[in-house]
Amino acid sequence: MRISKDHIHDSSMNELSVHKENFDFLSNNLSKKNVDVKALIKKLSDFQVAIPSWALGAGGTRFGRFSFYGEPSSLEQKLEDVGVLHALTQTAGAVSLHIPWDVPSDYKAIKNMADELDIKFDAVNSNTFQDQKNAKESYKYGSLSNTSVAVREQAVAHNLDVIKIGNQLGSKSLTVWLADGSSFPGQNNFQTALSNTEDSLKKIYKQLPDDWKLLIEYKPYEPNFYSTVIQDWGTSFMLANACGEKAYSLVDLGHHLPNSNIEQIVSVLMLKGKLGGFHFNDSKYGDDDLTVGSIKPYALFLIFNELVYGIQNNPQNPDLAWMIDASHNIKDPLEDLIQSLEAIQEAYAKALLIDQYELRNAQLNNDVVKCQELLQDAFRTDVRPLLESARLQSGGALSPIKSYRSLDIRNELIKERGKHNIASGL
Ligand code: PSV
Ligand code: MN
Ligand code: MN
Numbered sequence: 001m002r003i004s005k006d007h008i009h010d011s012s013m014n015e016l017s018v019h020k021e022n023f024d025f026l027s028n029n030l031s032k033k034n035v036d037v038k039a040l041i042k043k044l045s046d047f048q049v050a051i052p053s054w055a056l057g058a059g060g061t062r063f064g065r066f067s068f069y070g071e072p073s074s075l076e077q078k079l080e081d082v083g084v085l086h087a088l089t090q091t092a093g094a095v096s097l098h099i100p101w102d103v104p105s106d107y108k109a110i111k112n113m114a115d116e117l118d119i120k121f122d123a124v125n126s127n128t129f130q131d132q133k134n135a136k137e138s139y140k141y142g143s144l145s146n147t148s149v150a151v152r153e154q155a156v157a158h159n160l161d162v163i164k165i166g167n168q169l170g171s172k173s174l175t176v177w178l179a180d181g182s183s184f185p186g187q188n189n190f191q192t193a194l195s196n197t198e199d200s201l202k203k204i205y206k207q208l209p210d211d212w213k214l215l216i217e218y219k220p221y222e223p224n225f226y227s228t229v230i231q232d233w234g235t236s237f238m239l240a241n242a243c244g245e246k247a248y249s250l251v252d253l254g255h256h257l258p259n260s261n262i263e264q265i266v267s268v269l270m271l272k273g274k275l276g277g278f279h280f281n282d283s284k285y286g287d288d289d290l291t292v293g294s295i296k297p298y299a300l301f302l303i304f305n306e307l308v309y310g311i312q313n314n315p316q317n318p319d320l321a322w323m324i325d326a327s328h329n330i331k332d333p334l335e336d337l338i339q340s341l342e343a344i345q346e347a348y349a350k351a352l353l354i355d356q357y358e359l360r361n362a363q364l365n366n367d368v369v370k371c372q373e374l375l376q377d378a379f380r381t382d383v384r385p386l387l388e389s390a391r392l393q394s395g396g397a398l399s400p401i402k403s404y405r406s407l408d409i410r411n412e413l414i415k416e417r418g419k420h421n422i423a424s425g426l
Contacts, residue, residue: 002083002084002412003087003088003407005087005395008087008088008396008397009395011402011406012397012398012403015399015402019398022384022388023386023388026382026383026385027385027386033355040352040353041386041389041390043348044345044387045090045390045393045394047348048092048322049091049280049323049324049344050094050095050122050321050324051081052323052324053078053095053102054101055324055337056072056082056334056337057071058071058329059327059328060327065329066330068332068333069410069419070411070413070414070415070417070418071333071417073417079110079119082119084334084409085334085338086117086118086119087117088396088400089338089342089396089400090390091345091396092119092337095114096121096122096123096125096323097121097124097166097169097171099125099162099165100132101127104165104169110169111170120170121166121169121170121171122171122321122323123174123175123215123277123321124162124163124165124166124175125174125177126162126174126175127158128143128158129177129223135154136150136154139155139179142178142180142181142193143179144176144180144200145178145180145188145193145194145200145229146180146196155200156204159176159204160207163208163212167209173276174204174208175217175277175321176201176216176217177217177250177252178217179224180197180228180230181221181226181228181231182224182227183224185226194229197230198242201216201239201242201243201247202242205243205244208246210246212246213247213276213318214240214243215250215276216236216240216249217250217252217277218230218232218250218255219252220256233249233251233265233269236250237249240274241274248275248318249274249276250277250278250279251266251277251278252325253280253283253300254279254281254282254283254287254288254289254325255279255287263305263306264306266306270306270307271310271314271316272316273314273318274317275320276318276320276321277321278307278320278321278323279323279324280322280324281324281326281340282294282296283295289325289327291326291340292324292344293339293343293346293347294343297343300343300344300347301347301351301375301379304347304348304350305351305354305375307320307348307351308351308354322344334404334410335401335404338400338404339401341400345390346383349387350383354374354375354378355374355378358374359374359375362374
């Protein structure tokens with residue numbers, strides 16, 4: 001392991017007494033409100049979020065990419081970086097691979113490495129939005145939706161390969177995000193495109209191992225700017241139902257048109273037992289892939305309120321595959337991911353503070369003001385000492401960002417990997 005527990009512990013020492021004061025103050029207040037602080041901290045410790053392999057290097061935009069020094073250039077180095085995040089935060093205990101970017105050359109060695117770092121392989125992602133080296137067919141006009149049988153067959157075969165690769169690593173779900181769509185009116189027949197997609201997804205689903213899930217992601221636009229085949233949760237839900245009980249919708253926070261009520265979408269999907277995965281990020285305009293909680297933290301909290309309600313009240317909905325889907329253009333990716341992990345835990349902790357019983361009563365009495373007060377009281381609570389305590393108890397850092405900096409991790413990475421590595425990814 002790159003950083004030892006002792007190093008992490010030592011890097012947290014000088015702020016321990018301030019933490020203790022803050023924690024005691026908060027836990028006294030919460031106990032007076034009948035909050036079981038111990039149980040809450042346990043829930044925070046248990047909540048693990050997958051890091052996508054493509055988020056560990058600088059992302060860039062279509063205008064350019066500014067490399068971040070010391071980026072990982074192999075699957076091993078990507079795992080190492082997730083290991084750093086997990087050691088510091090104790091929240092990043094999983095990685096999500098993208099094929100063909102992350103095909104292991106030695107499965108046994110990769111699995112051993114992940115075990116040592118306490119990292120699981122979460123959902124595997126297929127890639128039919130780029131043409132692959134030596135591929136016979138092109139995805140320029142779509143993949144699973146293409147009017148050409150040969151292209152559709154190639155795209156289905158790729159997804160089946162991804163399942164095989166994931167299976168050898170212990171993954172249990174396949175995430176399909178399609179860029180398929182059209183950029184100009186009249187270019188596509190909407191009905192043909194959707195029918196072809198349904199047909200192709202069913203072929204993939206047929207080969208899905210019994211204990212696997214198929215997660216169908218939706219997105220309204222980009223890279224196509226007139227229509228996208230799987231444009232919204234309704235289409236994803238419809239396709240998941242058409243495939244069968246192991247198929248689910250996946251919500252990515254950035255994949256909604258402005259002002260969409262994402263919390264309501266979450267709630268409906270969980271009621272119907274069809275929310276299988278979740279991608280965290282934040283956005284101001286579109287699929288911006290910004291740091292979680294950096295733009296709309298209240299919206300994130302309201303979404304977590306529905307997630308917590310669903311987890312507690314919807315046994316028909318499975319455990320979710322949680323992942324951060326962000327892109328890092330100007331910040332150190334590892335620092336940005338630490339900030340995202342903190343924001344996720346913060347929103348989750350605040351949602352756990354909502355008195356669901358009181359809220360239910362206020363709703364039944366149509367006491368609108370009380371309903372709002374209950375939500376805002378939870379949102380306004382500074383829960384950071386709870387997060388700190390959860391981390392400390394699991395051997396993580398009191399302040400992951402400060403420890404990351406004081407342990408000089410980026411410079412260590414640069415020394416080992418050099419300045420000019422280019423990570424593969426989006
Ligand atoms: C493209 O929008 C995207 O960010 C989707 O959110 C996928 O989850 C990701 O790429 C990886 O395929
Ligand atoms: Mn996504
Ligand atoms: Mn996206």
